[in-house]
Structure formats: structure tokens, C-alpha cells
Amino acid sequence: MDAPSTPPGIDRLDLDLGPRSYPILVGDGLIERAGALLRDRLPARRAFVITDENVAPIHLNPLLKSLQAGGIEAPHLILKAGESTKCLAVLEEVLETLIAVRTERSTTLIALGGGVIGDLTGFAAAVLLRGVPFVQIPTTLLAQVDSSVGGKTGINSRTGKNLIGAFHQPRAVLADTHTLDTLPRRDLLAGYAEVVKTALIGDAPFFAWLEANGQALLDGDGAARRHAVLTSCATKARVVAADEREAGQRALLNLGHTFGHALEAEAGFDSGLRHGEAVAIGLVMAYDTSVRRGLCPPQAAERVRAHLKSVGLPTRPGDIPGIDWPGADDLARHVAFDKKVKDGRPTFVLARDIGDTFLSQDLTPADIETAFAG
Numbered sequence: 001m002d003a004p005s006t007p008p009g010i011d012r013l014d015l016d017l018g019p020r021s022y023p024i025l026v027g028d029g030l031i032e033r034a035g036a037l038l039r040d041r042l043p044a045r046r047a048f049v050i051t052d053e054n055v056a057p058i059h060l061n062p063l064l065k066s067l068q069a070g071g072i073e074a075p076h077l078i079l080k081a082g083e084s085t086k087c088l089a090v091l092e093e094v095l096e097t098l099i100a101v102r103t104e105r106s107t108t109l110i111a112l113g114g115g116v117i118g119d120l121t122g123f124a125a126a127v128l129l130r131g132v133p134f135v136q137i138p139t140t141l142l143a144q145v146d147s148s149v150g151g152k153t154g155i156n157s158r159t160g161k162n163l164i165g166a167f168h169q170p171r172a173v174l175a176d177t178h179t180l181d182t183l184p185r186r187d188l189l190a191g192y193a194e195v196v197k198t199a200l201i202g203d204a205p206f207f208a209w210l211e212a213n214g215q216a217l218l219d220g221d222g223a224a225r226r227h228a229v230l231t232s233c234a235t236k237a238r239v240v241a242a243d244e245r246e247a248g249q250r251a252l253l254n255l256g257h258t259f260g261h262a263l264e265a266e267a268g269f270d271s272g273l274r275h276g277e278a279v280a281i282g283l284v285m286a287y288d289t290s291v292r293r294g295l296c297p298p299q300a301a302e303r304v305r306a307h308l309k310s311v312g313l314p315t316r317p318g319d320i321p322g323i324d325w326p327g328a329d330d331l332a333r334h335v336a337f338d339k340k341v342k343d344g345r346p347t348f349v350l351a352r353d354i355g356d357t358f359l360s361q362d363l364t365p366a367d368i369e370t371a372f373a374g
């Protein structure tokens with residue numbers, strides 16, 4: 001993609017993937033400027049916006065107005081909000097709608113919403129007509145710092161998280177940091193867990209920065225939010241550029257996720273448990289397990305737990321009200337469905353310290369069950 005100069009007030013990063021490279025634009029008010037920012041980046045001035053019932057009343061009209069002003073024709077579809085939307089039945093509804101309105105190969109799908117809408121829309125774009133372009137307009141902290149970047153798209157199977165999907169990179173990411181002002185606190189916090197994860201995998205100074213500034217970020221400090229979004233996207237872009245399809249080191253971005261995905265699946269995708277909450281608990285499990293195996297100093301695990309707790313994130317399954325958890329043995333068995341299982345053995349991301357993580361196939365079934373038992 002060409003690299004036209006970035007308009008004032010907007011920060012730009014680039015995910016470098018040769019012909020599939022794309023810009024990540026971060027700033028306040030990007031939705032109102034989307035038409036101007038996208039008009040010369042799309043293969044045709046034809047798009048289709050997919051969003052959800054919570055985002056639509058707040059952010060859809062400004063986007064449609066802006067697209068129209070940019071000469072981009074864009075019908076839209078509004079889906080039910082929440083994790084249970086990331087499923088085959090809704091994917092079918094989306095695809096049949098897109099086919100019925102005669103979507104062409106040069107029509108760009110626009111995902112306006114959080115990670116659920118981004119993952120589902122991206123996957124629809126990957127398979128419709130064997131692939132159409134798509135753009136991410138992430139409206140949650142989680143989507144701005146993580147899910148909109150990197151091209152992992154997909155849905156949940158009845159059994160497990162993201163088990164049906166494809167790598168399909170967006171043409172551009174427009175992260176409008178103003179949208180975070182309307183995000184419910186619980187979802188803001190859930191997104192913050194992925195920021196912490198990003199720091200923990202390889203950036204100890206960023207973790208220290210979060211210990212000092214995380215609360216301000218959560219309380220609405222615009223400069224802190226922008227710094228966190230840019231730092232997280234820069235790390236993610238670097239990791240993905242080096243290993244787009246997770247042949248190796250990209251799996252570090254899965255820190256806490258093997259535990260977290262088992263929690264999400266066993267709780268049920270309609271339980272209300274947020275992905276970021278499961279990741280927060282999974283981060284603690286990964287650090288505690290690393291301590292138990294003698295790999296990591298206990299002070300590092302304590303810092304992780306203390307920081308997550310201090311901002312109000314859960315650190316144990318029991319911290320989430322209203323979920324009837326299965327036993328640790330059932331949770332441990334769920335790990336067999338993880339996409340990182342190789343030769344029948346699960347791969348975990350373990351830690352040597354804050355900002356120092358590595359992949360391991362050495363955990364025993366007993367280690368895993370102990371982790372879930374807490």
C-alpha cells in the first residue's frame with residue numbers, strides 16, 4: 001500500500017507484510033474522517049459496514065455520513081452484541097446478506113466494533129467470494145490494542161475458542177480513541193488485560209509504565225490511552241511482521257490464553273465472561289505455574305497479580321460472579337482443543353520474569369490441573 005502523508009493529529013504505524021502491508025492510524029475523531037482517509041485506499045468506492053447493536057446507536061451514523069461525504073456507498077448490518085455472535089449461524093446470516101445485496105470482489109467490508117465484530121467480519125471477508133478486502137474500525141480498547149491488528153479472523157466452534165478461522169489481513173486499521181469514551185467500564189478493563197499481556201511478553205519498561213499510568217488510562221487520560229494503543233500496536237505489528245502465521249514466536253501473543261480460552265469455553269460463550277477477563281486470570285496462572293516450575297522469581301508473579309488486582313481485573317475464576325465453574329480436571333482437559341497442541345502436547349507461554357516469556361511443551365497434566373485449581 002502507498003504511504004501518503006498522515007494528516008495532522010493522527011499517529012501512524014505500518015504493519016510490514018510486503019504486498020499485504022497496511023497502515024494503523026490512531027487518533028481522536030477518525031470515524032468522522034473515515035471517508036477521506038479511506039476513499040483512495042479502497043479498490044472501489046463501495047463498502048459494507050458490519051457493526052453491533054451497542055455500537056450502532058453511537059458510532060454508525062457518523063461513519064456512514066463520513067463515508068458518504070467521501071463518495072463511498074455503504075449499506076450496513078447490525079448484529080447482536082457479545083461473544084455468542086462469533087458463531088457459524090451468525091456467520092451464515094452475514095454471508096447470505098452480503099450475497100443477497102450482490103457484494104462484489106472489490107467491495108470492502110468495514111468492521112465497526114470490538115473484537116467480536118472484527119473477528120467475524122474479517123472471517124466473512126476471508127471466505128466470501130474466496131476473499132474480499134476489509135477494514136477494521138475498532139471501538140473497544142481490546143480491539144484497538146490487539147484484535148484489529150494482525151489478521152487473525154474467525155469464530156468459535158461449539159467446543160472451543162476461535163477454532164474456525166483464517167489469516168486475512170485488513171487493508172487498514174482506523175483506531176478512533178474517542179470511541180473509548182462510550183465503552184462500559186467492564187469492557188475497558190477487559191481490553192486493558194491485553195495491554196498488560198503485551199507488556200509482559202517482552203517489554204518490562206512498558207509494564208512499569210502501566211504500573212504508574214494504568215489507572216489514569218482507565219480513568220480516561222487521553223494521552224495515556226494513546227500511548228498504550230500505540231505501544232501495544234507497535235509490539236503486535238513487529239511480532240506479526242516476523243511470523244504472520246504463527247509458525248513460532250507469534251504464539252507469545254497467546255500468553256495467558258491457553259488457560260483463558262479453556263475458561264471461556266467451559267463458562268459458555270453466552271456467560272458474559274469477557275475474553276480480557278479470562279486472559280487476566282490466565283496471565284496469573286501462567287506466572288504462578290512458571291514460579292511453581294522454578295522458572296520465574298515469585299516477586300514477578302506477585303507484581304502481575306497485584307497490578308491486575310489494583311485496577312479491578314479478576315485474578316481467579318472465583319472473582320467472576322454468576323459462573324458455575326467445572327472442576328480443575330475438566331478445565332485442564334479442555335486444553336487438548338488448543339490450536340497450539342503439537343504431537344498431542346499442549347504449548348504454553350511461560351515466563352522467566354516480567355517482559356521475558358518463552359514457549360514450552362514441558363507442562364505435565366498435573367501442572368496444568370494445579371494451575372486451574374489455583
Ligand SMILES: NC(=O)c1ccc[n+]([C@@H]2O[C@H](COP(=O)([O-])OP(=O)(O)OC[C@H]3O[C@@H](n4cnc5c(N)ncnc54)[C@H](O)[C@@H]3O)[C@@H](O)[C@H]2O)c1
Binds near residue numbers: 274
Ligand atoms: N483477532 C485477534 O487477534 C484477537 C485478539 C484479541 C481478542 N480477540 C477476540 O476479541 C473478542 C473480544 O473483543 P472485545 O473485548 O472488543 O469484545 P466485544 O466485541 O464483545 O465488545 C465488548 C462490548 O462493548 C460494546 N462496544 C464496543 N464498542 C463500544 C463503544 N465504543 N461504546 C460502547 N459500547 C461498545 C460491544 O457491543 C460489546 O457489548 C473475543 O472474541 C476475542 O477472542 C481477537
Ligand SMILES: O=C(O)C(=O)C[C@@H](O)[C@H](O)[C@H](O)COP(=O)(O)O
Binds near residue numbers: 146194254257
Ligand atoms: O494475534 C495473536 O496472535 C494473538 O494471539 C492475540 C490474542 O490476544 C487473541 O486473543 C487471538 O485471537 C488468540 O488467537 P488464537 O489463535 O489463540 O485463537
Ligand SMILES: [Zn+2]
Binds near residue numbers: 194
Ligand atoms: Zn486475546
